[in-house]
Amino acid sequence: MTLWIRRGAAALILLAGVSVYGLQQQGGGRGGGRRGSVAEEEDVILPNGKSQRDEILKAEHQQNLKDAAELADLAEQLKIELEKNDRYILSMATLKKTDDIEKLAKRIRARLRHN
Secondary structure, three states: OHHHHHHHHHHHHHHHHHHHHHHHHHOOOOOHHHOOOHHHHOOOEOOOOOEHHHHHHHHHHHHHHHHHHHHHHHHHHHHHHHHHOOOOOOOHHHHHHHHHHHHHHHHHHHHHHOO
16 A cells, blocks of 8 residues: 555656646647647747746746655655554544545646646
C-alpha cells in the first residue's frame, strides 16, 4: 500500500510538471489547430514585456507543484492513519483526508485541462 501511494503521488507530480511543460513548449493547449485564432492574436503583453498567457501558465505550474506536494503529504498522512487504525474502525478525520485528497487531485486536473 505504501509503495502504491508513493508511486501515485510521484506520478501526479510528474504528470503535472510534464503536462504544463509540454503546453508551454507547444505554445497552446489541446486545440493545436487553433493557431491564428482570435484568442491567440489578442495575447496581452504586460508592462514588463512578458506575455500574460505565459505568466498565467507559469503561475499555474507553480500552483500545480504546490498542490502535488500537498497531495503527496496528505497521502502519506492517510497511510499512517490507516496503519494505526483498526481494520473495522475509521475516524472521521481519515475520511475527511480522503475527501481532501480527491479535491486536490480534481483541482490539479482541472487546471491542466483548461489550457
